[in-house]
Amino acid sequence: MVRLAGVGPDDTVLEIGPGLGSMTLGLVEAAKAVVAVEVDRPLAAALPVTVAARLPADVAERLRVVAADGLRVTLADLPADVAAPGVLAANLPYNIAVPLLLGLLERLPSLRRGLVMVQAEVADRLTAPPGSRVYGAPSVKLAWYAHARPAGAVPRPVFWPQPNVDSGLVAFARRPLPGPARLRADVFAAIDAAFAQRRKTLRTALAPWAGSPAAAGDLARAAEVDPGARGETLDIAAFCRLAAARAARSD
Numbered sequence: 001m002v003r004l005a006g007v008g009p010d011d012t013v014l015e016i017g018p019g020l021g022s023m024t025l026g027l028v029e030a031a032k033a034v035v036a037v038e039v040d041r042p043l044a045a046a047l048p049v050t051v052a053a054r055l056p057a058d059v060a061e062r063l064r065v066v067a068a069d070g071l072r073v074t075l076a077d078l079p080a081d082v083a084a085p086g087v088l089a090a091n092l093p094y095n096i097a098v099p100l101l102l103g104l105l106e107r108l109p110s111l112r113r114g115l116v117m118v119q120a121e122v123a124d125r126l127t128a129p130p131g132s133r134v135y136g137a138p139s140v141k142l143a144w145y146a147h148a149r150p151a152g153a154v155p156r157p158v159f160w161p162q163p164n165v166d167s168g169l170v171a172f173a174r175r176p177l178p179g180p181a182r183l184r185a186d187v188f189a190a191i192d193a194a195f196a197q198r199r200k201t202l203r204t205a206l207a208p209w210a211g212s213p214a215a216a217g218d219l220a221r222a223a224e225v226d227p228g229a230r231g232e233t234l235d236i237a238a239f240c241r242l243a244a245a246r247a248a249r250s251d
């Protein structure tokens with residue numbers, strides 16, 4: 001995974017949930033610096049000891065461990081003596097993988113690219129294109145921040161003990177925002193509304209967000225979107241146009 005992430009000697013890498021450090025060791029060997037954020041304090045305390053025992057001192061010193069919750073961590077929590085991380089490389093805690101990834105992209109603008117391992121179904125969802133059966137709120141919200149692509153399947157037998165789910169890798173590269181940053185919350189609210197009733201037309205599904213079915217229809221037309229279409233056919237640019245139309249209406 002370290003090789004696949006393309007981590008090199010110029011990179012400061014963020015690892016969330018290093019656990020016992022199996023991946024951290026490879027990252028520390030390859031990167032300029034590794035910032036490992038671990039919520040479990042005993043694991044966080046043990047990690048520098050593990051790394052110091054296995055790697056030469058001049059390599060081990062590239063590691064910084066932060067005992068914190070990856071769901072909340074901000075730049076202010078990270079060590080100031082290494083560059084802000086530009087690469088995320090992590091086997092994400094599976095139950096919180098989507099909010100973790102989206103939250104990190106929102107709070108840490110220094111992250112330019114990354115490779116994360118998640119449950120296979122989540123990898124499919126995060127990288128699905130519009131119109132796909134598994135395209136949903138995670139796919140289109142991730143598209144707000146980044147281009148994402150599937151980067152490989154990781155079947156359960158490669159792990160010991162064997163988990164009861166398959167895993168998948170998702171590679172991402174940050175892209176210019178598809179709309180004004182101030183509209184992000186409203187774009188995401190439109191996405192949540194559209195996918196809360198994914199089989200309904202936008203006129204119906206967006207009604208709670210727009211105020212009424214008629215208002216949803218008007219906003220869709222102003223955004224050059226068919227009010228009779230379903231949210232699952234819209235890309236991130238279309239959701240941005242919807243939020244911009246709503247903002248223009250309230251101005």
Ligand SMILES: C[S@+](CC[C@H](N)C(=O)[O-])C[C@H]1O[C@@H](n2cnc3c(N)ncnc32)[C@H](O)[C@@H]1O
Pocket residue numbers: 016017018019020021022023037038039040043068069070071091092093094096
């Ligand atoms: C599935 S991850 C993988 C562990 C390790 N990176 C590996 O590949 O074997 C589990 C790790 O994430 C940590 N973790 C869980 N939730 C976290 C959070 N919100 N922030 C940071 N670490 C978290 C757990 O304590 C555990 O060490």
